[in-house]
Amino acid sequence: MASLKVGVIFGGRSVEHDVSVVTAHQAMAALAPDHEVIPVYVTREGKWLTGPGLNDLAVYRDKRWGSAGTPCFISPETGTGGLTVEPAAQGGLLKRTRDVRYLPLDVVIPAIHGTFGEDGTLQGLLELADIPYAGCNSLASAVGMDKPAMKACFRDAGIAVLDHIVLHRDEILSDLGSTVEKVEDAIGYPAFAKPSRLGSSVGIGKAKDRATLQEVLQVAATYDRRILVEPSAEGCIEINCSVLGGYGFQARASVCEQPVAWEEFLSFEDKYMRGGKDGGTKDAQGMEALDRRIPAPISDELTTKVQELAVRAFESIDGAGVARVDCFVKQESGEVWVNEINTVPGSFAFYLWEHSGIDFGGLMQSLIDIALAGHRQKQDLMFTYESGMLDKDRGGSKRG
Ligand SMILES: Nc1ncnc2c1ncn2[C@@H]1O[C@H](COP(=O)(O)OP(=O)(O)O)[C@@H](O)[C@H]1O
Ligand SMILES: [Mg+2]
Structure with missing residues (x-):
């Protein structure tokens, strides 16, 4: 296949930010012989940067991404087909629209682990922008x-799958006693408590008794609104x-x-x-x-x-x-x-x-x-349907 412009998006506002930087660099090295790789680094704060200099792990060790990258974004507008980039010197997106460059991308590889990358949000943006992207669609990612x-x-x-119950953060914080009893009735010990939507074991705890259960539930509740509790797979x-x-x-x-x-x-x-x-x-x-x-x-x-x-x-x-x-x-x-x-x-x-x-x-x-x-x-799928509802000669406000 001909060489493509491949955008690799990594970093991100996720507890797995650093892991993503490593994953992306491994992937970019593997892509480089066959394709033109365009690194897109999302900082921990959620700023998007691009530039060839970002394809170097030393940039992240030395915290130099600010000077190595240029602000960029993917517009949700269909048809832009890639990255909107502003020349480095300008600072501040879209202050001078005539300086904005468009960098077309043939395909994007989301390489962000966890929140805002693996969870369907980034995939949703790529859907709106109508850019081909690797991996699961937004629903499969979210699930x-x-x-x-x-x-x-x-x-x-x-x-x-192991049986489980789902607890809400509010009940853990407001009535730990009954929440613990609920877990003891439904799951017993040892139990694992996990935030619903994190990764890399962050916020996960194993409880062998009531005291540790109270502790792990409270820890998990600092990370998510919904906490899954299941038996330990002994x-x-x-x-x-x-x-x-x-x-x-x-x-x-x-x-x-x-x-x-x-x-x-x-x-x-x-x-x-x-x-x-x-x-x-x-x-x-x-x-x-x-x-x-x-x-x-x-x-x-x-x-x-x-x-x-x-x-x-x-x-x-x-x-x-x-x-x-x-x-x-x-x-x-x-x-x-x-x-x-x-x-x-x-x-x-x-x-x-x-x-x-x-x-x-x-x-x-x-x-x-x-x-x-x-x-x-x-x-190949149809996304439009001519209802005629808004045609001038149709008149009235009939409901369809
Ligand atoms: N029910 C369980 N029984 C035993 N070990 C578990 C259980 N759930 C999780 N673990 C341990 O915790 C680790 C992280 O849990 P996991 O569900 O994989 O969450 P994450 O999304 O953070 O990877 C697992 O790799 C496993 O070692
Ligand atoms: Mg795991």
Whole structure:
């Protein structure tokens, strides 16, 4: 395929901002041999910047993005077809409209993890702008981000998930005592409390008794309006599997991995901060750096079961692009519960596809091909309908 102008949007107003910077840089390096990469960095405050200088991790270590990038945005207006950019020296968007440049983009790759990137909001903007983009559409992204919503979809598709209840922040803050009793009745101990819509284990806590339950509920309630509480998957191992497909591309599963947690569950530190010197990774390697076993040391039978469930979970939310489906597996009984789907997985799960016969460049090309197919499919649909209601000669105010 001819070289395309590929916008990669990363960073963002998300607790996973830094992880996204790493994911995007890995992806941009994989795209660079075949395509023209246009980095679009969204700061923690939500400012959009673009410029070739942003394709350098040192910029983020040294906090130099302000000088390396130029303010830009994607207009929701259909037909602009890309980025609206203002020359660096001007400062302040649209002060002098004649200086504004349009940078066309053939396709956008959302590489923001979590809030305002993986949750359907960015996808909604790209829908309005009518720019082809990789990954899930806005609904699938929103569902994949919201733990109660995704579990409802999985359950509806006959996929085993752990039971759960949803608590509201207000009840936790106003009446902790009865909220705790509610959890004890419905779930018991040990229980996991999770904000509905975060990621990277932020705000998640495990409670083995009433005192810790009170604590973890209050912590979770600082992060979200809705808190999911479910039993701990005791005696299980975690097995992840990536899925690639959508828009006419048959969804297929990668090899499975077993991420290896150092403590009781995978915390943000386990996922991203291990492996560097002094216990922390200044030379961030993203999800690639996580200790993991690939392929996962489970039976062929269980591997197939996880892969089938991963594909079904992906399809149940109408997934597209590349996702990672995380499961709890009880080896003795052969039971598998799907825990969650990540629709913008760390490092785009390239390390799983590398073990499945697709290199990182090939994975990015697949994401582009799927994105373009999705956009073409949408163009074939009818979005307009001539009602005639507003025709001059129709008169009256008849209701239609
Ligand atoms: N019900 C559970 N039982 C056991 N461990 C859990 C449970 N829920 C979450 N965990 C642990 O917490 C981690 C983060 O939870 P997860 O639901 O994946 O949220 P996130 O969206 O933050 O990744 C998981 O990878 C797992 O290690
Ligand atoms: Mg997870």
